């Protein structure tokens with residue numbers, strides 16, 4: 152297939168009711184090629200989970216996708232209504248942070264995994280059960296035949312997360328949306344689950360969108376990175392470019408706040424202040440009250456940050472401006488013009 156497997160543009164999500172309704176995700180856009188991996192980072196409350204849920208057509212009550220287009224393999228997906236679920240089924244799957252919440256306590260994990268090929272792919276019951284054991288083996292479940300008869304509470308957190316990943320893969324999706332899938336796990340298990348997800352992407356060619364607050368994890372897992380602040384994308388680009396040469400002060404702030412165990416001289420510095428209440432996002436650049444580079448202009452101008460640090464997607468070449476997406480094609484113009492930060496760094 153040519154073109155991205157997942158293309159999102161102008162995604163805008165609002166929360167709350169009546170006069171208290173406000174925007175929580177604004178004009179978010181990105182693309183993921185088949186087998187590619189996009190990391191989405193930002194402080195808690197920056198709109199990462201709502202973005203994934205909107206893509207899945209799984210927004211909670213009181214939360215609404217207002218605008219935007221989500222295309223899966225070139226086909227636009229409705230956000231709500233009877234087709235929202237059916238058109239995604241089997242093609243787009245999600246792994247959540249808490250493995251217990253995604254599992255039914257009264258059925259064995261084998262039965263729960265088998266339910267997916269049976270229901271989504273219409274496979275007969277016996278074949279679905281065999282497939283469930285295969286999938287449990289694929290996700291590294293030790294002794295999968297025996298474990299398929301276990302109930303969720305009989306498994307460790309790491310094993311439960313493997314079951315959820317098996318369920319997500321059971322429908323042979325094109326895109327896997329992962330919302331902090333390892334946050335609830337301890338460090339060694341976390342590493343194993345990350346390795347599994349990376350392996351799945353490489354072997355099965357499933358594109359992965361990976362939400363995390365852990366920059367070391369996204370560096371390891373993702374080709375591309377999108378940084379979110381107050382529901383907006385503030386920087387996108389190749390993961391290595393964004394993390395090694397952040398163009399946006401917020402990305403720089405996230406990096407400076409990380410404890411670097413290899414560099415004892417580096418003292419982590421947290422970003423001053425807190426993420427504003429999304430009902431009262433400051434005007435101009437939403438980051439200006441917390442930004443050490445802010446000037447008076449920053450309180451008035453709304454810079455199109457998403458273009459910062461952006462490079463071409465997937466070609467391995469940089470900076471020719473021919474990125475195949477009309478949207479990012481304007482990036483050359485916008486880059487460095489609205490946010491003054493890159494020039495200031497160059498100017499020393």
Ligand SMILES: Nc1ncnc2c1ncn2[C@@H]1O[C@H](COP(=O)(O)OP(=O)(O)O)[C@@H](O)[C@H]1O
Nearest residue numbers: 166167175194195196197198199200201211429
């Ligand atoms: N069900 C909901 N109802 C109302 N507001 C919500 C709901 N879910 C999330 N929000 C609000 O939307 C914002 C973004 O939330 P979320 O996407 O969960 O952030 P993140 O995943 O980046 O931590 C937060 O300010 C949160 O309070």
Ligand code: SF4
Nearest residue numbers: 436439442445449490
């Ligand atoms: S526009 Fe101004 S306040 Fe916003 S990130 Fe750039 S320098 Fe900071």
Ligand SMILES: [Mg+2]
Nearest residue numbers: 199200201330
């Ligand atoms: Mg979240």
